[in-house]
Amino acid sequence: MGILSGACLFFAHADSLDIKTKFVGLGSFEAGQVVKGEPMGSDNSVEKIWYQRVYMDLGFNAVVDQRNEFYLVGESMVHYSWTQNKDFLENDKPQYLFYPDHVEGSHTFGNLDHPYLKIGFGVFPFKYNQDVRNLGEYLYRTGTYPPVMSSQFDFPLARLTGFRLSSQPVDSLHLCAMLTTESRVLPLQDYGVSVLGDYTFLKAITVGAGVFWSHLLSVNGNFTAPTINNQAPIDSANPDTIYYTFQSTKLMGRLATDLKAFFPSHLFGDNDLRLYSEVAILGLKDYPLYYKEFWRRIPVMVGFNLPAFRILDVLAVECEWYKWNYPNSYTDYIWNSQVPQPDIVSPNYDPLQNEFKWSFYAKKYVGKNFFFVGQIAYDHMQLESNVFQQGGAYFGDAMHKHGGWAWLLKCAFTL
Secondary structure (H helix, E strand, C coil), X not given: CHHHHHHHHHHHHHHHCCCEEEEEEEEEEEEEEEEEECCCCCCCCEEEEEEEEEEEEEEEEEEECCCEEEEEEEEEEEECCCCCCCCCHHHCCCEEEEEEEXXXXXXXXXXXXXXXXXXXXXXXXXXXXXXXXXXXXXXXXXXXXXXXXXXXXXXXXXXXXXXEEEEEEECCEEEEEEEEECCCCCCCCCEEEXXXXXXXXXXXXXXXXXXXXXXXXXXXXXXXXXXXXXXXXCECCECCCCECCCCEEEEXXXXXXXXXXXXXXXXXCCCCCEEEEEEEEECCCCECCCEXXXXXXXXXXXXXXXXXXXXXXXXXXXXXECCCCCCCCCHHHHHHHCCCCCCCCCCCCCHHHHCEEEEEEEEEEECCCEEEEEEEEECCCCCCCCCHHHCCCCCCCCCCCCCCXXXXXXXXXXX
16 A cells, blocks of 8 residues: 555656656566476486466656656566475475666756767666577676676566666667676676667668676675685796686677668568677686687677568577587586686586577567567576575576477566
8 A cells, every 4th residue: 555655646746747657567477398408507407397487567657857757667576496396495485576677767968859968877677789589688698707698588688787878869879888786696796887889871780889898896806806716827828826807898799680671571570581690709808727718708699580471570580609618607606616717517518519509589469568479499598496595597507408498488468
């Protein structure tokens, strides 16, 4: 009753101030199965592991004088541990979580259609590659030392916390600069600075690039660059003492082409025939032993929206090549070392079997408010435990051998 009363008071007050408000929300149910996989840290293959989640997003968007805008949206989630073992207490019941999804205030300067500056701060979902459906979005969904990445079903973006400046001087140009805090894996809360931009020409080709100085402003240097059990090997090429660090520089470049501009037809949907790609360097600096070759920290993805002829809204296939020669996992970091070194303890790991990832994705709207999503993939999906304080979603890939794959389905509605 308290929340409902507060919302009523807000909207009553908003009317008196001529504030335009609207409810925003989403409800969804997801379910699927890892048909064949190998949870990181286990030397046994698993089959037919069930995956299930329920999401609810609810909040409002308020616009004041067209220049000041506010979002206050929370998200709740119900999920179940994949482990089916009566000796694990986290299997006794599902996990209920609530957290901010989009809590942000912003102010726009200049022309409202083409603002030269927009300032915002808070917690906000951020996606710079609008074509990506599963793989990609490397700048904010990856680490560097170690260069671990993750996938989340139908959420190919990052939820960031901090400040951002954006500009759109013309329709075809977007610029953005951000100061954000690191808050994912055993969060160090360090601040990083990033700059991104993209430009569209001929109304068909988009070129984008970005740089992210991760952990640039350290909150605690002993955590950002620990000196205990974190010394790189000393040899003739590296006679000085070197410690691994979480600080890094990431680079990203992307390219997208809308082939409908060259093959126009009313048979194609808005998303059909889009060809897109993204490449990143996850850490420019090399270190002895684990990080000697920077090209191993370069993931490359290519995607294409197949013709769906308006039967589906999106029908995308994506592939990724990534030559990292250690497990895509934070297991050792979380449970043991807590230093910026890769996981080298996972048994029976063969990097050649984890070099290529793939994904098929389909989406269909029914009316304006209901939609359905399906996905079949061999990607960076992670099987979760309910014990979030002991590592949660960050153990590593659920599938890292040839023949592994999973299917997932989702039904959802939006307000």
